[in-house]
Amino acid sequence: MKVLSIVSQKGGTGKTTLATHLSVEAERHGHIPALIDLDPQASAAKWGDHRAADSPAVVATPASRLKQWLEIAKNNAATLAIIDTPPNTESSILEIAKVSSLVLIPCQPSLADVDAIETTVTLVKIAEKPAYVVLSRVPANTDLDIHARRAIRTNYDVAVAPCQIGNRVGFIHAYNSGATVGELEPNSKSANEIHALYAYIAKQMES
């Protein structure tokens, strides 16, 4: 079983949005996903409650029980565990990174957000796990993404996914109805961004 964790110290960067969307996308590609929600706000679990479909399986648990839940997921034939994490997780990032095959770090394209990934990047490096920053909630018709990519390249030794996620209202509708942008609007830009991100991450996890 592969383990993909989605981590960023800053709140509201899109962790839960990516965790839910990548879980559904993984299932579409033949995985049996288990979405493990470590956030006391339980946003991913609440998305699961709003959801009409009974998959992917979503469980909310404190980080102290993560290893046990990974074992349960594996014993129930899950092929990919996706871990959604709370903001301000300094104390547990290292433990989460250590059990991960790959760590995804969502980051909004502002210098404040780029500054805020420093601790996450450092701790993930210590765990020696592959990590990718993904720009998320990128406003249309700006060059904020270009500046953010440059700042990340200058300040950190971490890869940035070539694809990115725009700031699109479809993601908010999707959360509210326990769905994904692909389920609500299959041919939308947002759905295509998620397809591209999943394809990229899946390829990195294979290697």
Ligand SMILES: Nc1ncnc2c1ncn2[C@@H]1O[C@H](COP(=O)(O)OP(=O)(O)OP(=O)(O)O)[C@@H](O)[C@H]1O
């Ligand atoms: N790409 C996007 N475009 C527009 N809205 C988005 C996008 N991604 C997330 N949002 C919205 O922004 C808010 C925060 O997103 P989300 O809950 O995914 O972030 P988070 O990093 O999990 O937050 P927290 O740190 O509080 O757990 C939500 O209302 C969500 O619907």
Ligand SMILES: [Mg+2]
């Ligand atoms: Mg969240």
